[in-house]
Amino acid sequence: MSGRLKVFWQMVRRLSGDDAYEQYLKYYARHHHVDVGHDCHPPLSKADFFRQWQDEKWNGIKRCC
Amino acid sequence: MNQLLKNAIWLLIALLGASAVGGIALNRGENINALWFIAAALCIYAIGYRFYATWIAATVLSVDETRATPAERLDNGRDFVPTNKWIVFGHHFAAIAGPGPLVGPTLAAQFGYLPGTLWILFGAVLGGCVQDMVTLFLSTRRNAKSLGQMARDELGPLGGTAALIATLAIMIILIAVLGLVVVNAMKHSPWATFTVSATIPIAMFVGVYMRYFRPGQVLEASALGVVLLLLSVAGGRFIDEHETLRLLFDHEGLTLAWWIMAYGFAAAILPVWLLLAPRDYLSTYMKLGTITLLAVAIILLQPVVKMPAITQFIDGTGPIFGGKLFPFVFITIACGAISGFHALIASGTTPKLLSNERDICMIGYGGMLLESFVAIMAMIAATVLDPGVFFAINSSVGVVGADTADAVAKISSWGYPVTVTQMQNLAHQMGEATLFARTGGAPSLAVGMASIFGSAFGEGLLALWYHFAIMFEAIFILTTLDAGTRVGRFMLQDMLGNMWPKMGETSWLPSVVFTSALVVSGWGYFLYIGVIDPNGGVNILWPLFGIANQMLAAIALCVATGILIKSGKLKQAWVTGLPLVWLIIITTTAAWQKIASDDIRIGFFSAANDLTDKLAAGVLPPAKAAIAPQLIFNLHLDAWLTLFFVSLLWLIVFDMLRVCARYLSGKSVLPLTEVAHSPSRLVEDWVRD
Numbered sequence: 001m002s003g004r005l006k007v008f009w010q011m012v013r014r015l016s017g018d019d020a021y022e023q024y025l026k027y028y029a030r031h032h033h034v035d036v037g038h039d040c041h042p043p044l045s046k047a048d049f050f051r052q053w054q055d056e057k058w059n060g061i062k063r064c065c
Numbered sequence: 066m067n068q069l070l071k072n073a074i075w076l077l078i079a080l081l082g083a084s085a086v087g088g089i090a091l092n093r094g095e096n097i098n099a100l101w102f103i104a105a106a107l108c109i110y111a112i113g114y115r116f117y118a119t120w121i122a123a124t125v126l127s128v129d130e131t132r133a134t135p136a137e138r139l140d141n142g143r144d145f146v147p148t149n150k151w152i153v154f155g156h157h158f159a160a161i162a163g164p165g166p167l168v169g170p171t172l173a174a175q176f177g178y179l180p181g182t183l184w185i186l187f188g189a190v191l192g193g194c195v196q197d198m199v200t201l202f203l204s205t206r207r208n209a210k211s212l213g214q215m216a217r218d219e220l221g222p223l224g225g226t227a228a229l230i231a232t233l234a235i236m237i238i239l240i241a242v243l244g245l246v247v248v249n250a251m252k253h254s255p256w257a258t259f260t261v262s263a264t265i266p267i268a269m270f271v272g273v274y275m276r277y278f279r280p281g282q283v284l285e286a287s288a289l290g291v292v293l294l295l296l297s298v299a300g301g302r303f304i305d306e307h308e309t310l311r312l313l314f315d316h317e318g319l320t321l322a323w324w325i326m327a328y329g330f331a332a333a334i335l336p337v338w339l340l341l342a343p344r345d346y347l348s349t350y351m352k353l354g355t356i357t358l359l360a361v362a363i364i365l366l367q368p369v370v371k372m373p374a375i376t377q378f379i380d381g382t383g384p385i386f387g388g389k390l391f392p393f394v395f396i397t398i399a400c401g402a403i404s405g406f407h408a409l410i411a412s413g414t415t416p417k418l419l420s421n422e423r424d425i426c427m428i429g430y431g432g433m434l435l436e437s438f439v440a441i442m443a444m445i446a447a448t449v450l451d452p453g454v455f456f457a458i459n460s461s462v463g464v465v466g467a468d469t470a471d472a473v474a475k476i477s478s479w480g481y482p483v484t485v486t487q488m489q490n491l492a493h494q495m496g497e498a499t500l501f502a503r504t505g506g507a508p509s510l511a512v513g514m515a516s517i518f519g520s521a522f523g524e525g526l527l528a529l530w531y532h533f534a535i536m537f538e539a540i541f542i543l544t545t546l547d548a549g550t551r552v553g554r555f556m557l558q559d560m561l562g563n564m565w566p567k568m569g570e571t572s573w574l575p576s577v578v579f580t581s582a583l584v585v586s587g588w589g590y591f592l593y594i595g596v597i598d599p600n601g602g603v604n605i606l607w608p609l610f611g612i613a614n615q616m617l618a619a620i621a622l623c624v625a626t627g628i629l630i631k632s633g634k635l636k637q638a639w640v641t642g643l644p645l646v647w648l649i650i651i652t653t654t655a656a657w658q659k660i661a662s663d664d665i666r667i668g669f670f671s672a673a674n675d676l677t678d679k680l681a682a683g684v685l686p687p688a689k690a691a692i693a694p695q696l697i698f699n700l701h702l703d704a705w706l707t708l709f710f711v712s713l714l715w716l717i718v719f720d721m722l723r724v725c726a727r728y729l730s731g732k733s734v735l736p737l738t739e740v741a742h743s744p745s746r747l748v749e750d751w752v753r754d
Contacts, residue, residue: 011149011151011152011155012284013284014148014149014152015152015155015156015159016283016284016287016346017283018281018282018283018284020281020283021281023142023146024142027142027146028142031142046280046281047280047281049281050275050276050280050281051276051280051338053143054276054337054338054342055336055337055338056143056144057342058337058341058342058548058551060413060414060552060555061232061409061410061413061414061548061552062160062345062410062414062548063160063163063345063544063545063548063549064160064161064162064163064165064400064404064406064407064409064410064545065163065164065165065239065243065399065400065404065406065545065614
């Protein structure tokens with residue numbers, strides 16, 4: 001039961017974008033390996049990431065009638 | 066054995082569905098339980114999904130689960146992100162579900178419950194869901210291109226331009242009619258006006274909270290916002306009972322219309338994080354929560370539908386809007402059965418999240434099924450009211466007269482008895498001064514919802530439930546209004562940018578102010594005319610919106626049919642071709658009647674001529690004579706606009722037929738722009754966590 005609740009809570013967080021920053025960090029970790037010799041910027045701070053994420057999300061038609 | 070059991074279950078579902086639909090359709094003279102509507106809907110959806118949708122996905126579209134989707138190939142961790150299918154479903158449904166399926170069925174209930182219900186069910190299963198799913202598929206195969214881009218690439222520049230113009234036009238009309246719905250719900254209602262106004266500072270508070278105070282804490286901020294919204298519903302009662310404060314929120318329709326325009330302008334130029342984004346969070350939670358609550362309440366309460374199956378108004382004399390059953394029931398239901406607007410979400414937005422093509426069926430087809438179910442619930446909420454009450458709330462002063470005694474006499478003479486005392490008691494219970502002539506659909510839907518919620522969860526709170534329902538409708542109508550104005554602004558900036566590049570810069574303030582003002586004055590004009598129109602305005606604007614929305618759906622289906630034929634699937638192109646033919650028939654008939662009908666309640670030109678004659682003969686009362694020139698101008702404008710819509714539709718239909726004919730006769734056509742197959746590498750359990 002608690003497992004299901006956990007899954008449900010995860011879905012709510014994912015849907016609302018509550019965990020968007022955590023997802024971003026995971027994505028960052030997957031794609032920016034330390035050993036790869038390119039100079040990549042450090043991950044954005046939570047506040048900076050959230051700003052960009054929110055502004056991007058509202059670019060274009062997002063809501064219907 | 067297992068197969069036998071499965072077959073038996075589907076046979077049972079089919080039988081139950083058939084008897085539920087039969088019960089609804091053949092029931093005469095007796096009241097029918099709303100549970101039959103739910104049963105019929107669920108069975109038809111189940112059968113449509115299990116047999117039709119999966120067949121289309123497998124045979125017509127040849128969905129390929131080994132093929133990498135744009136979300137996988139172009140994954141950038143931001144807008145292209147392979148996502149769990151239930152999450153995509155949630156995003157997709159939240160994006161497509163708006164106030165349309167609530168308003169349309171409420172208005173269409175004037176024909177009785179049957180015509181609207183049948184179209185909501187069959188229109189969705191055979192038309193709307195197919196449109197959404199096929200568009201989603203085509204866009205997924207084309208790197209999440211928008212409908213307009215696909216039309217341009219596959220059919221030619223004409224298709225692309227038509228889609229762009231149609232989108233802008235539909236947006237303007239849609240915002241005007243939704244603005245009118247909100248104005249009519251707030252007119253002389255301090256409680257509703259306070260609650261709706263309070264949503265603005267609450268959204269701003271939530272916006273600041275999650276931007277600066279606790280960045281990114283979306284759920285925490287939204288939960289606070291929802292609590293504040295509920296408090297504002299309760300606080301409205303305090304305002305309403307306070308002698309001086311209530312005057313601050315007690316306004317004429319026209320004053321409220323000016324406020325809405327000012328608000329729309331502000332919302333289009335303010336940064337998204339301050340108003341638009343937080344309001345959208347709140348409205349999404351409210352929407353999902355209230356719809357679930359309504360479904361639970363209907364199942365618990367099993368209310369009885371009091372509206373007859375079919376009313377005499379199918380002959381075109383209906384008080385809410387003029388026009389016969391065919392084609393106006395289809396135009397009025399609009400988004401609950403098939404909505405062109407969904408094609409804009411299904412192309413461009415949703416494909417960027419899709420992790421596997423096999424989810425297209427569930428997200429595209431299933432998302433629209435759920436939207437159709439919302440429309441069924443709106444139909445139930447409208448038809449559980451006494452028909453007399455329903456018509457008293459929704460008939461405008463221009464139809465039944467301003468005097469309440471005359472109004473009830475007239476409505477009772479139609480065969481739907483209602484008394485002034487009954488209406489007064491109801492208004493008192495709902496905490497409103499009056500419920501007569503509250504056109505637009507929102508108040509009658511709110512009364513219906515309040516009576517369902519009230520009976521299921523406590524009768525004593527009717528007034529609270531009523532204003533909760535009004536707040537629920539208003540908050541996402543205003544979200545559509547904000548978002549629509551902003552999108553209109555971007556589209557206009559984009560178009561003007563072709564002529565003067567500086568205008569295309571979305572952050573250049575003069576351009577922002579100029580284009581926002583242009584968009585707001587576009588819908589503001591129609592809103593203004595709607596508010597001063599003694600017939601309520603909705604009777605003109607809603608059919609116009611319906612025609613525009615069905616036209617956009619026809620454009621989407623044209624693109625889909627054209628691509629299917631170009632892909633060598635002529636034999637299966639009827640899947641989108643038949644709904645397209647039907648839409649062409651209903652939009653063209655409706656447009657023709659709106660333009661050429663001699664009936665002054667249907668034809669724009671005949672209404673304009675009638676008004677001109679009356680004005681010249683001096684038989685109009687002074688108040689109406691003063692606004693008559695504006696109404697006449699507007700009727701002419703509406704007629705030309707309708708003509709423009711229908712010409713645009715035929716233009717793109719012929720363009721599509723031209724492309725298909727060239728292809729079938731072996732001549733050269735624009736090549737298919739489908740992206741080449743590349744195998745999916747996504748590990749199953751990673752995406753589907």
